[in-house]
Every structure is written in structure tokens, then in C-alpha cells.
Amino acid sequence: MTAVTEAAPGGPGASGASDVPPVIETRGLTKRFRGGQLAVDRLDLTVPAGSVFGFLGPNGSGKTTTIRMLVGLIQPTAGSATLLGRPVPRAAHAVLPQVGALIEGPALYGHLTARDNLVRYDSADPTADPRTRRARVGEALDRVGLTAASGKKAKAYSLGMKQRLGLAAALLRPRRLLVLDEPTNGLDPQGMREIRALVRELAADGTTVFLSSHLLDEIEQVCTHAAVMTRGRLIVQGTVAELAAGTRGRLAVTTPDQGEAARVLKGLGVVDLTVRDDRVSGELPTGEGEPVDPAEVNAALVRAGVRVRSFGVERVSLEDAFVALTGEGFDVAG
Amino acid sequence: MSRADGGTGSGAGTGAAAGTTSGTGAGAGTGVGAEAGVPAVVGGPPGAAGARGPRPWWTLGLFRSELTTTFRRSRTLALLGVLAAVPVLIGIAVKIQTGDGGGMGGGPEGGPAFLTQITNNGLFLVFAALAATLPVFLPMAVGVVAGDAVAGEAHGGTLRYLLVAPAGRTRLLLAKYASTMAFCLVATLVVAASALAVGALLFPLGEVTTISGTRISFGDGLIRALLIAVIVAASLIGLAALGLFVSTLTNSGIAAMAATVGLLITVQILDTIPQLHAIQPYLFPHYWLSFADLLREPVHWDEIVKNLGLQALYAAVFGSAAWARFTAKDITA
Structure with a gap:
């Protein structure tokens, strides 16, 4: 169902391709700031339609600069980017009405109420119908749970409430793409869960979500x-x-x-064996041949008379993967 | 590629057309037209299906939004309050002085123009108040509003959301300039209205003696007062463009306001140095007080026209500079 609806808008640009064209595609996208600092270096990014795409990286790694180039706030130094099949920043005016964005935290007019903030952002969009504005603003407020506080001035809002209001601004219209930079920043655990549920809900409706976050388990x-x-x-x-x-x-x-356990495991081809206290761990053999079934390993241990208290494969978290990739965890890049 | 280039023009038309035919007009070829059907499928609120392609009258929404945002700021209201208070102060001062029985015989040489006539005709308080506020208070208020226009939004971060909406940089700048000019007019009218009210309250009203010595009816005098207010507002257009340009240079609203007001004061000082008379006709405040010529019979238009021409020149030059700067700027705030 969603695949069909996603295929139609691809229309002119990718009529030849049988696949759904990517929602975001960059080729050699580069940004060098005037000071000479290379913020983004030849980025080739492909975000498939309908995906919930996590964009990870330490602070200062160029994530936000990339996002700003994608939405036309910053002019790339070199390379190209397409958003929903159209080149940006050239066709930004045509695609941005279909893109909701939360960039580097919410920004609001403190002297306006939450509702009037959304009215202001909606009237900035020349393709938004003013006749449905009130209804759409109300719906967006409802979606992020701010209806009760919608008459309050934004300066009286807490960070979490501001974050929700920023998200509401991104949801003023049905979007094909949502770009969310740290959407759960400043939210309490309950709020985070609500946002995650919202993201899943939007993704289920066929919206592609491009999510940058520091919280790896969130991703x-x-x-x-x-x-x-x-x-x-x-x-x-x-x-x-x-x-x-x-x-x-x-x-x-x-x-x-x-x-004895280490000997048996070694015999089965398990590598990188370490023994600590009563724990023996190692990596299952990979490469050519059939992958080794952990159940077989356990059976072999028992056959060899090894008394096994517990046995299992520890799942590697994305955080481990991330640290392995960047080799630095979340330290600020210099 | 040509399709993408034609996006603005043809997109507006065909997008709207496709919307009404339930958005299946992908065959029509333009990108915007093809995209028209999508929001309906994704499950938007009713009416969103037809909401593709900017319609001319919808884009006025941004201007209206600019106006309400500007005029609901407490800073703007405070500026207008100060401007409204100036005629009250002048009126009361004149009333007290004449109330002492001293008459207006000796004193008023150093004060603003028209001060002496106020006791005879309250309408002259309008002219006196405009003459008193035009050199400093009015342009300062305009400098604050114009300087804050872009830089203040950049500082608050709201600029990036307006541009991502997408407001369009040219459209946003035009809306900002239009609302700044609206502020010029409102600020001037606030001074004039407050002066008229105070003048009517404290002094008699009646026929107006023009600078040329002839007398015109009170009704004619009111019309002249309104015309003068409009000319005074128009005198501020050049400064508004200058302030807007400064505003595109920085991400700090305070810095832009200070720079604009600083420029204003510098130019005013330059305008008083006799050795610089060669450049003075090109300084934007040079002909500001020419509005008094509207009180002559017949009206002397020379300097008023020069003033308006100069303001138009400043608006063109600094408006273009602001546009060139703003449309090419990387928005990093």
C-alpha cells in the first residue's frame, strides 16, 4: 500500500527505475566553511523511501551541516543533493512543503502563544491553505499532547514542551519526509517513549523519517x-x-x-578466546564454510564433560558497533 | 532539468489544477503537479489534497503574520508608547509655560518648529510633535525594528524554521521590508494622533494660518496634517532599508539595532558639518524637515520631491544589497 503511494510521486525523475527512488541522495556533498574548516567531506548518502534512518556521529562530525545543506539553509561547496527526487537547494521551494524538520532544537517566538507560533510557521509556507490552518494547528498540537497548554506563551514552556512544540511545527501538514535532529533532547523518559511511538506511527503511514540522535539505543x-x-x-x-x-x-x-572448555572451543574454531574467572568467551568462527551453530558448540562441550552453568551468544549493541567504527565513542571531534 | 527550472511558474498553475482533479495528473508532467496527490494518500486533514502550489493571495499570509508578530512584541509596543508620550510632554510643557501668564513671546527660538502657534491652535501640536520626533525618536524606533527584522530571527533560531517552511528568502525579505514600512507609518500616525488628541484637549482648534500667512479651514488643516504624517513616514523608508541591510549582516539582533541607530546618529552629525555640504544632499536625513513646506500656500514641492527621491534611492540601493546578501547567506544560526 505504502509502496504504491510512494512510487507515484517519483514520477518524472525516475520513471525508468523499477525501484522506489531514494528520498535523500547526496553525491560528493562537501561543505568547507569560510574559515577553511571542512565540515562535510564528499558525502554519499542514500536514504531509502519508507525507512526510519538513523544518522549517527559524535558532536562536530558534520551531521547538522549535512542536514542544513539538505534543507537549503547552507549552500554546498561541492557535490549535489536531491530531496524527494528534486535537486536542492535549487528546487527547495517545491520539495520543502513536503518536508517537516526539527533542526538543532526548537526555536520559538517567546512572546507568542504555542498556537500562534504554529500559525506563524504555517503562514510562512506559501502552499499551506489558510482555510484549514486552525484545524491543522489544532491537530498538530493534539498529536504532541500540547492541546491543554496551547494558550500559554512559548517563553513559559519547559525545554521538553518546546521540543514537543517544535515537533508539532514539523507535523503541520502531511509530510513525505521528516528530518528530526535530536528529537528527544530534553524530554523525560515518558516523553521519549511518546516520541518514539509517534515516529513509528508516522513511519507506518509511509513517511520517511531521517533521525539524528546521540542515543544509540533509541536508534x-x-x-x-x-x-x-x-x-x-x-x-x-x-x-x-x-x-x-x-x-x-x-x-x-x-x-x-x-x-577444558577453552580446549573444546578452540577445537571448534572459536577464536579470540579469553578466560576470566569462570567465564570463557570467544568469537564464533566466520568466513568460508557453514556458520557454526551455537547449539552444536554446546553439545560438543557437554560431550567433552564440561559442566556448563550458562551458555549464550552476547548480542552486540549498536553502541559497540559504533565505537568499533569510529574508534572513539562520543568524544567531540577536534 | 528544465522541468525543475520551471517549478515556480508552471508549478503554481498546474499544481492547483491537479489538486482539484484529485491529484492524479502525473501525466501532465510537472513535478509539482505529480506530487499533488500525495498528501491525500498519506492521510492528511480534509482539504489538504488541494493545497498544492502557492496561490497569490496565500502568500500575503506571511506579511500579515510579520505584522502581528512585530506588533505583539512588547518592545514594539514600548516604542510606540514612548512616541505617543512625546506630544503629551510637549503639550503639557507649552500649556504650563503659557499658563504662567508669560505668553510665548520670548522663549521658543531654540525649540522645534511650530511651537509658538500651538497655544492658538491645537492642530499645530501635530506639526510640532512630528518636527520634534523626526530627527531622533522616530528613526530610532524604525532602526530598532528594522535592525531586529532578520538578525533577531536569526538569533532566536526562528529564521531557519521560516526558511524551511519554506518562506522563500526573497518573499521573507519583502514581507519584512513591507512590515517595517508599515511600522514607519503606524509610528508616525501614533505621534500625530496622540498630538491631535492632546492638542484638542489642551488648546483651542480652528482655522490654520499657513507659513505663507494665508488662512485655511480646519478641515483643510487636518488633511494637510495627514499628508504630512504620510510624508514623514515615507521619509523613514530609506533608513528602514538601511536597517534591513545591516540586519542581514549579523546574527545578533542587538548588534544590528545598535549599528543602525549608530549609523543614523553619525549621518545626522555629518549633515550638520558645514564643510561637508557637498555630500549632504545625498544623506538620507538631509531633507527630512522639508515636510513643513506642505504648510505653505501654495505648497512648495521641490524639497519634498527631492526627499522622496532620495528615500527611493536608498531603498533601492540598500534593498538590493540586503537581497543579495540574504539570498546568498549560509544560515548557520
């Missing part, structure tokens, strides 16, 4: 795809499953017979 929970940037360069992109699979799970055995 892991909601995203289908992800890309990682450091120092202005894209290191990797793909589905979240692929990324997590990139660093394999470790086999962990708890046993009083560590020596």
Missing part, C-alpha cells in the same frame, strides 16, 4: 537503517541489522571447567 529501537559520520566523512551506512552484524556476537560460556 536501535526505532530505526530500520543507519549511517555513521565522523570528522565530516560517512564511514558506513546500511540497515541497522547489517551494522550490528558487522561486529559479530561473542560466545560466552560460564563453567567451572575453564581449561
Whole structure:
């Protein structure tokens, strides 16, 4: 259903392709600021239609600059970018009405009420119908749970409420793409859960969501795809499953017979064995041949008389994958 | 590619047409037309299906939004309050002085124009108040509003959301300039209206003696007063464009306001240095007080026309500069 609706708008640009064209595509996108600082370096990013795309990277890695180039706020130094199949920033006026954005936190008019803030942003869009404005503003406020506080001035709002209001501004109209830069920033755990539910709901409706976040488990929970940037360069992109699979799970055995267990495991081709207290862990063999079934490994251990207290494959979190990729965790890039 | 280029023009037309035919007009070829059907499918609120392509009268919404945003700011209201208070102060001062029985015989040489006539005719308080506020208070208020127009939004971060909406940089700048000019007019009218009210309250009203010595009816005098207010407002157009240009140079609203007001004061000082008489006719405040010529019979239009021409020149030059700067600017705030 969504695939059909997504295919139609591709229309003129990609009539030849059988696939749905990507919602965001950049080729060699580069931004060098006037000071000479290379913020984004030859970025080739592809965001498939209908995905929930997590955009990861340490602070200062060029994520926000990339987002700003995508929505036409910053002129790229080199390279090209297309949004919904149209070149940006040239065709920005045509595509942006279909893009909702939350960039670097919300920005509001403190002297206006929440409702009037949304009215202001909506009247900035020349393609938004003023006749439906009130209804759409009300709906957006309702969607982020701000209806009760909609008459309050924005300066009286807490950070979390501002964040919700910023999100409401992105949802003023039905969008084909939502660009959300740190959408759960400043929210309490309950608010975060609501936002995640909202993102899933929007994605289920066929909206592509491009989500930048520092919270890796958040990305892991909601995203289908992800890309990682450091120092202005894209290191990797793909589905979240692929990324997590990139660093394999470790086999962990708890046993009083560590020596014997290590010997058996080594015999089965398990590498990188470490023994700590009563725990033996290692990486399952990969490469050519059939992958080793952990169940077979366990059976072999038991056959060898190893008393196994616990046995399992520790799932590698996206955070481990991320640290493995960037080699630095979340330190600020210099 | 040619399709993308034609986006603005043809998109507006065909987008609207496709919307009414439930948006299946992808065959029509233009990108905007093809995209028209999507919001309806994604499940928007009723009426969104036809909402593609900018309609001319919808774009006025931004101007209206600019106006309400500007005039609901407490800073703007405070500026207007100060402007409204100036005629009250002048009126009361004149009333007290004449109330002492001293008459207006000796004193008023150093004061603003028209001060002496106020006791005979309250309408002259309008002219006196405009003459008193035009050199400093009015342009300062305009400098604050114009300087804050773009830089203030950049500082608050709201600029990026307006542009992503997408307001369109040229359209946003035009809306900002239009609302700044509207502020010029409102500010001038506030001074005039307050002066008229105070003048009517404290002094008699009646026939108006023009500078040329002839007498015109009170009704004619009122019309002249209104015309003068409009000319005074128009005198501020050049400064408004200058302020808007300064506003596109920085991301700090305060810096832009200070720079604009600083420029205003500098230019006013230059206008008083006799050695600089060669450049003075090109300084935007040079002909400001020419509005008094409207009180002659017949009206002397020379300097008024020069003033308006100069304002138009400033508006063209600094308006273009602001546009060139703003449309090419990287929005990083």
C-alpha cells in the first residue's frame, strides 16, 4: 500500500527505475566553511523511501551541516543533493512543503502563544491553505499532547514542551519526509517513549523519517537503517541489522571447567578466546564454510564433560558497533 | 532539468489544477503537479489534497503574520508608547509655560518648529510633535525594528524554521521590508494622533494660518496634517532599508539595532558639518524637515520631491544589497 503511494510521486525523475527512488541522495556533498574548516567531506548518502534512518556521529562530525545543506539553509561547496527526487537547494521551494524538520532544537517566538507560533510557521509556507490552518494547528498540537497548554506563551514552556512544540511545527501538514535532529533532547523518559511511538506511527503511514540522535539505543529501537559520520566523512551506512552484524556476537560460556572448555572451543574454531574467572568467551568462527551453530558448540562441550552453568551468544549493541567504527565513542571531534 | 527550472511558474498553475482533479495528473508532467496527490494518500486533514502550489493571495499570509508578530512584541509596543508620550510632554510643557501668564513671546527660538502657534491652535501640536520626533525618536524606533527584522530571527533560531517552511528568502525579505514600512507609518500616525488628541484637549482648534500667512479651514488643516504624517513616514523608508541591510549582516539582533541607530546618529552629525555640504544632499536625513513646506500656500514641492527621491534611492540601493546578501547567506544560526 505504502509502496504504491510512494512510487507515484517519483514520477518524472525516475520513471525508468523499477525501484522506489531514494528520498535523500547526496553525491560528493562537501561543505568547507569560510574559515577553511571542512565540515562535510564528499558525502554519499542514500536514504531509502519508507525507512526510519538513523544518522549517527559524535558532536562536530558534520551531521547538522549535512542536514542544513539538505534543507537549503547552507549552500554546498561541492557535490549535489536531491530531496524527494528534486535537486536542492535549487528546487527547495517545491520539495520543502513536503518536508517537516526539527533542526538543532526548537526555536520559538517567546512572546507568542504555542498556537500562534504554529500559525506563524504555517503562514510562512506559501502552499499551506489558510482555510484549514486552525484545524491543522489544532491537530498538530493534539498529536504532541500540547492541546491543554496551547494558550500559554512559548517563553513559559519547559525545554521538553518546546521540543514537543517544535515537533508539532514539523507535523503541520502531511509530510513525505521528516528530518528530526535530536528529537528527544530534553524530554523525560515518558516523553521519549511518546516520541518514539509517534515516529513509528508516522513511519507506518509511509513517511520517511531521517533521525539524528546521540542515543544509540533509541536508534536501535526505532530505526530500520543507519549511517555513521565522523570528522565530516560517512564511514558506513546500511540497515541497522547489517551494522550490528558487522561486529559479530561473542560466545560466552560460564563453567567451572575453564581449561577444558577453552580446549573444546578452540577445537571448534572459536577464536579470540579469553578466560576470566569462570567465564570463557570467544568469537564464533566466520568466513568460508557453514556458520557454526551455537547449539552444536554446546553439545560438543557437554560431550567433552564440561559442566556448563550458562551458555549464550552476547548480542552486540549498536553502541559497540559504533565505537568499533569510529574508534572513539562520543568524544567531540577536534 | 528544465522541468525543475520551471517549478515556480508552471508549478503554481498546474499544481492547483491537479489538486482539484484529485491529484492524479502525473501525466501532465510537472513535478509539482505529480506530487499533488500525495498528501491525500498519506492521510492528511480534509482539504489538504488541494493545497498544492502557492496561490497569490496565500502568500500575503506571511506579511500579515510579520505584522502581528512585530506588533505583539512588547518592545514594539514600548516604542510606540514612548512616541505617543512625546506630544503629551510637549503639550503639557507649552500649556504650563503659557499658563504662567508669560505668553510665548520670548522663549521658543531654540525649540522645534511650530511651537509658538500651538497655544492658538491645537492642530499645530501635530506639526510640532512630528518636527520634534523626526530627527531622533522616530528613526530610532524604525532602526530598532528594522535592525531586529532578520538578525533577531536569526538569533532566536526562528529564521531557519521560516526558511524551511519554506518562506522563500526573497518573499521573507519583502514581507519584512513591507512590515517595517508599515511600522514607519503606524509610528508616525501614533505621534500625530496622540498630538491631535492632546492638542484638542489642551488648546483651542480652528482655522490654520499657513507659513505663507494665508488662512485655511480646519478641515483643510487636518488633511494637510495627514499628508504630512504620510510624508514623514515615507521619509523613514530609506533608513528602514538601511536597517534591513545591516540586519542581514549579523546574527545578533542587538548588534544590528545598535549599528543602525549608530549609523543614523553619525549621518545626522555629518549633515550638520558645514564643510561637508557637498555630500549632504545625498544623506538620507538631509531633507527630512522639508515636510513643513506642505504648510505653505501654495505648497512648495521641490524639497519634498527631492526627499522622496532620495528615500527611493536608498531603498533601492540598500534593498538590493540586503537581497543579495540574504539570498546568498549560509544560515548557520
